[in-house]
Amino acid sequence: MISTGSPIPACSLKIMGPNGPEFFQTAEQFKGKKIVLFAVPGAFTPTCSAAHLPGFVVAYDDIITAGADAVICLSVNDVFVMHAWGQSANAEKLVMLADGNGTFTKALGLDKDASEYHMGTRSRRYAMIIDDGILTHLAVDDKGLDQSSAEAILAKL
Helix, strand or coil, rough: CCCCCCCCCCCCEEEECCCCEEEEEEEHCCCCCCEEEEEECCCHHHHHHHHHHHHHHHHHHHHHHCCCCCEEEEEEHHHHHHHHHHHHCCCCCCEEEECCCHHHHHHHHHHEECHHHHHCCCCCEEEEEEEEEEEEEEECCCCCCCCCCCCCCCCCC
16 A cells, blocks of 8 residues: 555546546646545445535535645546536536546555445545645545545645
């Protein structure tokens, strides 16, 4: 698993742009910025939809005021699912980032086997603060949202 002080892996992911799917290059998007990135096991899943994503939607302005340049929600889902989920959750200010193949998640060492739930390989639930491409804080939750909630991350900014 990635540790504090490590560079964030350079990966090519997807976001929905105004004319359709676009590439999102982590190396260039994180350079010179402070990023709050949180990841969920799956879009439209119960805890993710009822608590995790909504918390960041509500706290977005406070997180930006506290010094973040962007708030990113990541899941091992395709770009179309991430876009639809963001729309349904009024998350238009957040970057809804699709790690469709789990490449970024695996590079971080934050993948998990969710085959028991017929979901394949997914992301663990976590939130991180990235400063100029370097991980400065990582909070992983195996159960609940104590460490990776918007409130917990806001307290670390």
